[in-house]
Amino acid sequence: MSVIIAGERSGVGKTTVTLTLLASLCRRHRSVQSFKVGPDYIDPMFHQHVTGRPCRNLDPVLTSEAYVQQCFSRHSQESEYALVEGVMGLFDGIGQRAWGIGGGEMERWGDGEVGENVQCPMPHAPCPIPNAPYQTDFASTAHIARLLDLPVVLVIDCSRLSGSVAAIAHGYQSFDRRIKIAGVVLNRVGSDRHFSLLKDSLEPLQLPILGVLRRQDNITIPHRHLGLVPTAELAELDAVINRLADLGDTCFDWQRLLPLLKSSPSPPSPPSPPSPSSPIRIAIARDRAFNFYYQDNLDLLQQLGAELVYWSPLIDPELPKNVQGMYFGGGFPEVFAQQLAENISGRHAVKTAILKGMPTIAECGGLMYLCQEIIDFESKSWSMAGVLPTSALMDGRLTLGYRRAVALQDNLLIKAGQTVCGHEFHRSHLTSTPSQPLFATYRYDSEENMGYEGWALPANVHASYVHLHWGQNPEIPQQFLQECQKIRF
Numbered sequence: 001m002s003v004i005i006a007g008e009r010s011g012v013g014k015t016t017v018t019l020t021l022l023a024s025l026c027r028r029h030r031s032v033q034s035f036k037v038g039p040d041y042i043d044p045m046f047h048q049h050v051t052g053r054p055c056r057n058l059d060p061v062l063t064s065e066a067y068v069q070q071c072f073s074r075h076s077q078e079s080e081y082a083l084v085e086g087v088m089g090l091f092d093g094i095g096q097r098a099w100g101i102g103g104g105e106m107e108r109w110g111d112g113e114v115g116e117n118v119q120c121p122m123p124h125a126p127c128p129i130p131n132a133p134y135q136t137d138f139a140s141t142a143h144i145a146r147l148l149d150l151p152v153v154l155v156i157d158c159s160r161l162s163g164s165v166a167a168i169a170h171g172y173q174s175f176d177r178r179i180k181i182a183g184v185v186l187n188r189v190g191s192d193r194h195f196s197l198l199k200d201s202l203e204p205l206q207l208p209i210l211g212v213l214r215r216q217d218n219i220t221i222p223h224r225h226l227g228l229v230p231t232a233e234l235a236e237l238d239a240v241i242n243r244l245a246d247l248g249d250t251c252f253d254w255q256r257l258l259p260l261l262k263s264s265p266s267p268p269s270p271p272s273p274p275s276p277s278s279p280i281r282i283a284i285a286r287d288r289a290f291n292f293y294y295q296d297n298l299d300l301l302q303q304l305g306a307e308l309v310y311w312s313p314l315i316d317p318e319l320p321k322n323v324q325g326m327y328f329g330g331g332f333p334e335v336f337a338q339q340l341a342e343n344i345s346g347r348h349a350v351k352t353a354i355l356k357g358m359p360t361i362a363e364c365g366g367l368m369y370l371c372q373e374i375i376d377f378e379s380k381s382w383s384m385a386g387v388l389p390t391s392a393l394m395d396g397r398l399t400l401g402y403r404r405a406v407a408l409q410d411n412l413l414i415k416a417g418q419t420v421c422g423h424e425f426h427r428s429h430l431t432s433t434p435s436q437p438l439f440a441t442y443r444y445d446s447e448e449n450m451g452y453e454g455w456a457l458p459a460n461v462h463a464s465y466v467h468l469h470w471g472q473n474p475e476i477p478q479q480f481l482q483e484c485q486k487i488r489f
Helices: 014-027 042-051 065-076 141-148 165-175 192-205 237-251 254-261 295-303 337-342 344-355 365-370 475-484
Strands: 003-007 032-037 056-058 081-089 094-096 099-101 105-110 113-119 126-128 135-138 152-157 181-189 209-214 280-285 290-292 306-311 325-328 360-363 373-375 381-383 391-407 419-430 439-443 449-453 461-464
Touching: 003 014, 003 141, 003 254, 014 032, 014 042, 014 081, 014 152, 014 181, 014 209, 014 237, 014 254, 032 042, 032 065, 042 237, 056 065, 056 295, 065 081, 065 141, 081 141, 081 254, 135 141, 141 152, 152 165, 165 181, 165 192, 181 192, 192 209, 209 237, 209 254, 280 475, 290 365, 295 306, 295 475, 306 475, 325 344, 325 365, 325 475, 337 344, 337 381, 344 365, 360 365, 365 461
Parallel strands: 003 081, 003 152, 032 056, 032 081, 152 181, 181 209, 280 306, 280 325, 325 360, 360 461, 373 391
Antiparallel strands: 094 135, 099 126, 105 113, 373 381, 391 419, 391 439, 439 449
16 A cells, blocks of 8 residues: 555645655654656655655656556565655646557557558657547546555645635545545645634545645745756755654644555565676766666666666766766756866766767766757856767756657667657757757657657767656667677776
8 A cells, every 4th residue: 555645736745745754754764665756857866865765756658557557566565655746736647549650550449449540641650549548637646546546645735725625625536536535635724723724624525634734934945947956956955854854743644644655565576687797887977967867777777787887977087997888867967067067087088988989878968968068048158078069058948748759760779760758858959950860759649740859979879858768668778788788998
């Protein structure tokens, strides 16, 4: 058993409630496995900072419904308690219809009957199967709750309402009867009188109040252009977590919550695969500038025989010794552009290794680092590794959303024509595009072409704004490690 912490909309305090629960449980010396619905990297960093365990993303777009179920089952059984933080409002998802790849005939299906064949006009383009059932809340918190058969704790922002709380709670309780609302957490309650009004209004619904959080002025986590500031940059974070633990000790109905959070007994662990006699050493860029990684991706590399060697492009003057591949995740290179530029020997080491043929994955922030320069929000230019003949220019426009990306050529990770599902989240763009781009990209929930992007030149580089989760596609890290294995040091 576990619960999902859901919100009636974005900004109601899901993350605060989740961290308060985690902090209080960990103070009691309980082992807790956390999960995050969706593609987010930053919230899971906070979970891990509190629990000491990597948070796992549950995202059926980036992976699949089956993978979400397998991931939750596997990791929730490793701890005494388990907790899932939702995304946006409870029913906020994306449109989803069955999709196929164009350039051939596909059977039309719907309502259980096979009809006429249809032809998709664009070769290799993702096209919807006409009349396929359409799900409006795919990848939402509610979707994950149904997939995992978990009850929901609904967080309601009470700062600007009193009696209306009952209408909100009743609406969420009755909207989809497949969702079990275990109770509510009332957040930003102003006073005892305010709480009394809220409680009286909810009483006819017989919906348990599982927590009451008063308005807090001394517990804040700063934001910037892509969301919360990551944990590695917050010197006062431990003090904030301690205050959350203090709050959690008194604001929750633990007698009702603890049974909901209790994990199922752990089954016997399968035997671990034998470690390779000569592991493939992969340099993972991990510091304040580069820290957007899905833990499942790193786990897959290790399971396939990689030794992960962490290093910092901010401060390390050279690459780790005897590495055979490099992986640059996303992050905030624009925030630390001056320090990255000042590490001249580190930049030179990266460029030299790539030009000598070292297989390299660079996602989003990693892509920006491989450019000639980053031009920051103040229009200052900072030299980067200089591998790609383009510049990364910061601007105010947010590019955000799931993507279906169709490979236009064979490359380091995938073959031409293969489609992968990923996620974009950035406020920069490149000043030029390659003559032979890596991907044609499409909106996940429509046929809208989002353009061409990504670099596969040199041939040993996969550089793209599209973040990929490899859980459903283990052949991606397999292909990467096969290329890395060819490198001799």
